[in-house]
Amino acid sequence: MQYENEARVLFTSKSENERFARVFIAGFLTPLDLTISEMTEIKTAVSEAVTNAIIHGYEEKRGNVELFCAYRENKVYIEIADSGSGIENITLAREPLYTSKPEMERSGMGFTIMETFMDQIHIQSEEGKGTRIFMEKTFTKE
């Protein structure tokens, strides 16, 4: 698909880069004049996916996280990918309150938040290879 505008960034899987990912996506989407609510929802979904890559994909070891974002007409497209451990059971991972890391005070709400705040979410994952999360959101256009 030919997007109207797109950007891709690769960053180290350090927790301080969760904020960087939110600032990056907010900066990229600035020309779209999204509502504050739409922008917060997208930033939150990105933060969840990037956090998953850092905690679950790489288990806080060093790796690269890729963030791709694009827009066309009134739709935003986002991909977040890691080359980490992959998700063993995607159906279970998507269940509200399920977490594989309760000892780390994870709430198990990451995917639920992504699903609530974005219109579509698709997860591709292979054990030992990594995870790629695709998300889409239609925004209100004046």
Place this chain on the structure above:
Amino acid sequence: MELSFSKKNKTVIIMVSGEIDHHTSKELRWQTESAYIDMSVKNIIFHFENVTFMDSSGIGMLIGRYKQLQSIGGKISVVSANEKITEIMQFSGLSKLIPLFDTIEDAFSYTEGREHHAV
């Protein structure tokens, strides 16, 4: 993220400024736990008026404190959360465990065990 702590009766009021994510929630947890012990209090009020962002890491941190306080009969509440944080706390079910209040007075009445009117 910046934090400030004050004590009233048996409650510590924690004023949080900035963003709560996986990166900052670890410090928030650690500072909250040490203030809770140092101030010898029973309850916690998180004042979120200046919190501009919170994701599921914040939910995890709040549930963790709820569990710790529950075992010793302490109460925990959140004041002045913005619209999106309120929404996250409501659809995750967290607001049933940790009530949300508009004013510090209402939150204080709740934690200290008097009448309260949750949002």
